Amino acid sequence: MYRYKSILVNLNDDQRDDLLIEYAEMIALLAQSGRVQFLHVTPEVPPLADLYPDVLPFLHATASARHEALTAKVASRFVGPWHTAVHTDVVAGTPLPELLRVAREGTFDLVIVGADAEPGLAAKLARKAPCSVLAVPPTVPARIERVVVPVDFSAHALDAADVAVAFAEAAGLDAVHFLHVYTVPTGYPSLRHPPLDLRATLRTRAVRRLETFIEALDLRGLTPELHLAESPDVPGTILSEAAALGADLMMVGTRGRSPSAAILLGSVAEQVLRAAPVPVVAVKRKGATTRLLDVLLEQHVARAEDRPMAAPSDLAHRLPAFERV
Numbered sequence: 607m608y609r610y611k612s613i614l615v616n617l618n619d620d621q622r623d624d625l626l627i628e629y630a631e632m633i634a635l636l637a638q639s640g641r642v643q644f645l646h647v648t649p650e651v652p653p654l655a656d657l658y659p660d661v662l663p664f665l666h667a668t669a670s671a672r673h674e675a676l677t678a679k680v681a682s683r684f685v686g687p688w689h690t691a692v693h694t695d696v697v698a699g700t701p702l703p704e705l706l707r708v709a710r711e712g713t714f715d716l717v718i719v720g721a722d723a724e725p726g727l728a729a730k731l732a733r734k735a736p737c738s739v740l741a742v743p744p745t746v747p748a749r750i751e752r753v754v755v756p757v758d759f760s761a762h763a764l765d766a767a768d769v770a771v772a773f774a775e776a777a778g779l780d781a782v783h784f785l786h787v788y789t790v791p792t793g794y795p796s797l798r799h800p801p802l803d804l805r806a807t808l809r810t811r812a813v814r815r816l817e818t819f820i821e822a823l824d825l826r827g828l829t830p831e832l833h834l835a836e837s838p839d840v841p842g843t844i845l846s847e848a849a850a851l852g853a854d855l856m857m858v859g860t861r862g863r864s865p866s867a868a869i870l871l872g873s874v875a876e877q878v879l880r881a882a883p884v885p886v887v888a889v890k891r892k893g894a895t896t897r898l899l900d901v902l903l904e905q906h907v908a909r910a911e912d913r914p915m916a917a918p919s920d921l922a923h924r925l926p927a928f929e930r931v
Contacts, residue, residue, distance in 0.1 A: 608772065609637070609715055609738070609772070610633060610637040610639060610716045610738070611638075611639050611641070611715055612639065612641045612712070612713065612714045612716075613630055613633060613634060613637075613639050613641070613642045613715065613716045613717075613718060614643050614708060614709055614712065614714040614717045615627070615630045615643065615645065615718045615719075616645055616646075616701065616705055616717065616718065616719040616720070616723060616727075617644050617646040617676060618646070618723055619672065619676060622720050622722070622723075622744060623676075624683060625720075625745070625748070626718055626720055626742060627644070627679070627680060628747075628748040629748045630644070630684065630686075630718055631685060631748070632748045632749075632750070633718070633740070634686035634687060635686060635687060636773065638687050639686065639687065639690055640689065640690060640691065641691045641693075642684070642686060642690055642691070642692050643692075643693045643694075643695065643708070643714070644676065644684075644693070644694045644695070645694075645695050645697065645704070645705065646672070646676055646695075646696045646697075647697055647699055647700065647701045648669065648672065648696055648698050648699075649699075650698045650699055650700075669696055669698070673694065673695070673696040676694050676696065677694040680692065680694050701723070701724055701727060702727060702730050702731065702734075705717060705731060705735075709735050709736060709737060713736075715737050715738065716737055716738045716739070716887075717731055717735055717738070717739045717740070718739075718740045718742060719731060719741060719742070720742055720743075721742055721743040721744070721880075721882075721886075722743065722744050726880070728741035728879055728880070728888075729876050729879050731888075732860055732875070732879055733876075735890070736890075738769070738887055738888060738889050739887070739888045739890075740887045741879055741885065741886050742885045743883055743885065746854070746883070746885060749854055750774070750777040750779070750855050751777075751852075751854055752783065752852050752853050752855070753770045753773055753774045753777075753782050753783065753853070753854075753855045754770075754783045754784075754785055754851055754853035754855070754856050754857075755767050755770040755782065755785065755856070755857045756785050756786070756844045756848075756856070756858060756874070756878065757784055757786050758859075758874070759786075759819050761859075762859025762860060763859045764819075764823070765859050765889050765890075766857040766858055766859040766889040767823055767857070768823065768824070769857055769887065770782050770857040771823065771824070771825055773855065773887075774828055775827075779828065781828055781829040781831045782828050782829075782830060782831065783831045783833060783853070784816065784830055784832050785844060785847055785848065786815075786816050786833070787835045787836070787837055787840045787843045787844055787847070788808055788809070788811075788812040788834065788835075789836070790804065790808055790838075791804075805836070808836075812834055813834065816832055820832070833851070835847050840874050841873065841874045841877035841878050841881070844874070845881055845882060845883075848882070848884070849883070853884055854884050854885070855884060855887070856878065856882055856884060856886045856887070857887050857889055858874075858878055858879060858886060858887070858888055858889065859875065859889050860890045875888065
């Protein structure tokens, strides 16, 4: 858990905050974080202040009272490492730009946000934030018993897998679950009913690539549990397979934070982040950036690798019985 030493938590100033504070405490303990900042963004009211200057003292008093109440709430519920510096702040503005500003200025490693805090807020943060983002659905207890990583064999998936291993190790787990969903072409008339040898070839290729992916990881003594599924609906299958596995934490890789990366954040990662019923960490290297040329090159290399492979390796026998074929 070497990455998440500095955590920013978006508070809603309602009952949902208890769960976010609980997750912040859990991760701070696992990562031995040195700093946790809780932030509530309240709406700006400049027109009211301009029209009625006498209301300014009331607005200041209200903001001060909200800050004191949130500070007391955090102090009563957050019990992190003894050395962790904890700060609570209230700012006026719009959540997305304010969270991005504080995340950049404070050089945070992780932003924790409620998946239901504001429509699309978690996905927007995952696109633009300079660090990883943890989206927490409502009513999901803070625990880590089974970590699932959907992988597409990219460098971003390697980052997500590395963080997943760190989480599992810190939580005292024995294994990490790696899931790859592959598709069989059906877009051309001749492939509307793919022959069995094509299915077998694609499955063989997926097994070999999954084996190579796992070999590149430092598993730190953990057991890799490997899962394959065939489906044209990749994000939907990721969610259903993760549910079948009993996942309580998922990791997805993101491409970076440039404008082109925001466009190409990916339908799969974004749909998983938006729809997952369990917490999802959108993993991003701190301060990472991506150029459009880099993304297109990566996609070209991936397409170039889509060629028939040799016979399956001995990894195949480790795939679970629920594999979809």
